[in-house]
Amino acid sequence: MTEVEAALADAHRREWARVLAATVRVARDLDLAEECVQDAYAAAMTAWDRSGVPDNPAAWLTTAAKRRAIDAIRRNAALRSRLPLLVVDDEEEPVHPEERAVEKLSETVPDERLRLIFVCCHPALAQEAQAALTLRLVCGLPVPDIARAFLVTEPTMAARITRAKKKIATTRIPYRVPCPADVPERLRAVLAVIHLLFTAGHTAPSGAALVRADLVDRAMHLARMLCDLMPGDTEARGLLALLLVTDARRATRVDADGRLLRLKDQDRSRWNRAALAEADAMIVSSLRAAPPGRYVLQAAIASLYAEAPAYDQTDWPQLVALYDRLLQVWPSPVVALNRAVPLSMVAGPEAALAEVERLEGDERLSGYQYLPAIKADLLSRLGRPAEAAAAYRQAFDLAANEAERAFLAGQFAG
Amino acid sequence: MAQYAILIYAHDSAHRLDATPEDTATSDAHAEELTSSGALVMAYALTPRDMATSIRADAITDGPFIDSKEVIAGFYVIEAPDLDAAIAIARTNPVVGDGGGVEIRPVHGGGFVQRDSGPGRAGG
Numbered sequence: 001m002t003e004v005e006a007a008l009a010d011a012h013r014r015e016w017a018r019v020l021a022a023t024v025r026v027a028r029d030l031d032l033a034e035e036c037v038q039d040a041y042a043a044a045m046t047a048w049d050r051s052g053v054p055d056n057p058a059a060w061l062t063t064a065a066k067r068r069a070i071d072a073i074r075r076n077a078a079l080r081s082r083l084p085l086l087v088v089d090d091e092e093e094p095v096h097p098e099e100r101a102v103e104k105l106s107e108t109v110p111d112e113r114l115r116l117i118f119v120c121c122h123p124a125l126a127q128e129a130q131a132a133l134t135l136r137l138v139c140g141l142p143v144p145d146i147a148r149a150f151l152v153t154e155p156t157m158a159a160r161i162t163r164a165k166k167k168i169a170t171t172r173i174p175y176r177v178p179c180p181a182d183v184p185e186r187l188r189a190v191l192a193v194i195h196l197l198f199t200a201g202h203t204a205p206s207g208a209a210l211v212r213a214d215l216v217d218r219a220m221h222l223a224r225m226l227c228d229l230m231p232g233d234t235e236a237r238g239l240l241a242l243l244l245v246t247d248a249r250r251a252t253r254v255d256a257d258g259r260l261l262r263l264k265d266q267d268r269s270r271w272n273r274a275a276l277a278e279a280d281a282m283i284v285s286s287l288r289a290a291p292p293g294r295y296v297l298q299a300a301i302a303s304l305y306a307e308a309p310a311y312d313q314t315d316w317p318q319l320v321a322l323y324d325r326l327l328q329v330w331p332s333p334v335v336a337l338n339r340a341v342p343l344s345m346v347a348g349p350e351a352a353l354a355e356v357e358r359l360e361g362d363e364r365l366s367g368y369q370y371l372p373a374i375k376a377d378l379l380s381r382l383g384r385p386a387e388a389a390a391a392y393r394q395a396f397d398l399a400a401n402e403a404e405r406a407f408l409a410g411q412f413a414g
Numbered sequence: 415m416a417q418y419a420i421l422i423y424a425h426d427s428a429h430r431l432d433a434t435p436e437d438t439a440t441s442d443a444h445a446e447e448l449t450s451s452g453a454l455v456m457a458y459a460l461t462p463r464d465m466a467t468s469i470r471a472d473a474i475t476d477g478p479f480i481d482s483k484e485v486i487a488g489f490y491v492i493e494a495p496d497l498d499a500a501i502a503i504a505r506t507n508p509v510v511g512d513g514g515g516v517e518i519r520p521v522h523g524g525g526f527v528q529r530d531s532g533p534g535r536a537g538g
Binding site: 182 | 501
């Protein structure tokens with residue numbers, strides 16, 4: 001890879017969102033903006049080859065993309081007058097777009113990534129569309145890659161993205177950071193999308209590999225971006241901490257043959273200590289700053305599991321207490337189920353089994369493979385191997401990921 | 415500015431033919447609010463679900479077109495600069511806190527038809 005190619009790849013990964021976000025405001029059309037940004041990256045290849053990589057690649061790319069947008073608007077004024085344009089606040093619109101675009105060469109590029117993120121994750125869009133749009137517009141991922149990530153065909157994904165863009169323009173979803181009163185609610189949607197992308201990558205819903213590293217990396221990148229853009233928000237920090245702790249164990253979740261390892265069988269010496277320490281600092285400061293929300297508490301739980309020098313030295317009572325607090329802010333049956341694990345260490349497997357059996361009645365958990373898996377573990381600890389095998393079988397039938405299926409098959413066969 | 419239609423979904427409409435002003439006080443007050451804010455373009459309250467008649471190619475049946483817990487109890491059109499503003503207006507509808515909800519749809523076109531006499535009124 002030449003120096004220019006490397007600089008471009010880096011600028012694509014790091015600056016795509018910034019460049020696109022600034023161009024969208026001039027273009028007032030997501031497709032046109034995307035096209036202009038793509039052209040700008042292509043033009044950079046030749047220009048940087050000739051005169052070197054600029055000091056501020058993002059500013060160079062933004063200027064180039066905005067100029068293309070302005071040219072396109074001039075050329076297609078008639079066509080454009082028939083299109084619904086993105087709603088952009090008047091007072092922020094440049095009076096003379098061309099002059100502004102030139103000025104930006106020396107100025108620092110204004111950060112409009114937050115607007116882009118909030119538009120992509122608008123609650124008027126379906127969550128799967130929010131996730132796809134975020135990968136396309138904020139991360140700059142090509143459509144075929146997004147289609148692969150969500151296990152759908154390329155035309156299906158392209159249609160999903162087109163439909164979402166059309167809804168943004170037609171219903172006039174504004175290109176704007178929501179007013180302060182709406183931020184908490186709107187931010188929840190953004191955090192949920194990042195979490196969804198991470199989870200989809202961390203336990204690939206089906207297929208052979210347990211982790212799809214690209215999705216995990218994109219989600220981590222987005223979580224960091226959000227923390228930079230909203231430094232005061234503890235839930236954004238909580239989410240980043242949660243992803244860091246979960247990802248710190250990435251290397252040890254499967255053995256050399258790709259078989260799934262349980263937390264208690266994982267080699268703790270191979271966990272990413274730097275990531276765990278970074279997460280821990282964020283969790284401590286977030287717990288102090290405000291009544292903790294869902295992500296801060298989830299991160300605190302994950303971090304407490306990781307902190308113990310060995311599985312059997314885990315602080316189980318503290319975990320049960322954290323789960324209780326989490327249930328208060330996020331009364332999810334999945335949280336109640338996960339609480340059964342530390343509960344079994346504090347109050348015994350019998351008490352935990354009673355709790356799991358109570359949750360079996362919750363239809364939101366029917367089809368959730370981890371319920372029979374946890375139940376099976378409790379049954380085998382209670383010396384009821386036949387029932388345990390049946391529960392493992394049930395979990396196996398529900399699991400789609402090959403690594404998880406192999407693990408579960410080993411449990412009821414062995 | 416754009417126009418958005420807001421469809422009101424409730425268990426049923428309070429606007430029975432013999433409804434008293436008390437029965438419809440909540441929705442009347444809300445309509446009054448929207449009128450004085452300048453957002454309201456037009457509004458219609460519909461009669462209850464018992465009055466609905468549905469027509470398909472093969473049959474005419476008694477009741478709403480879709481058999482569900484909620485029916486469209488009324489609809490109105492507002493003017494708002496963007497979807498976020500429209501959502502902010504729509505969510506103040508009292509039905510939202512009363513077991514129902516509203517649906518927002520951008521208006522494509524339409525309006526009143528110019529006629530010699532004003533529109534007729536049911537039962538009027």
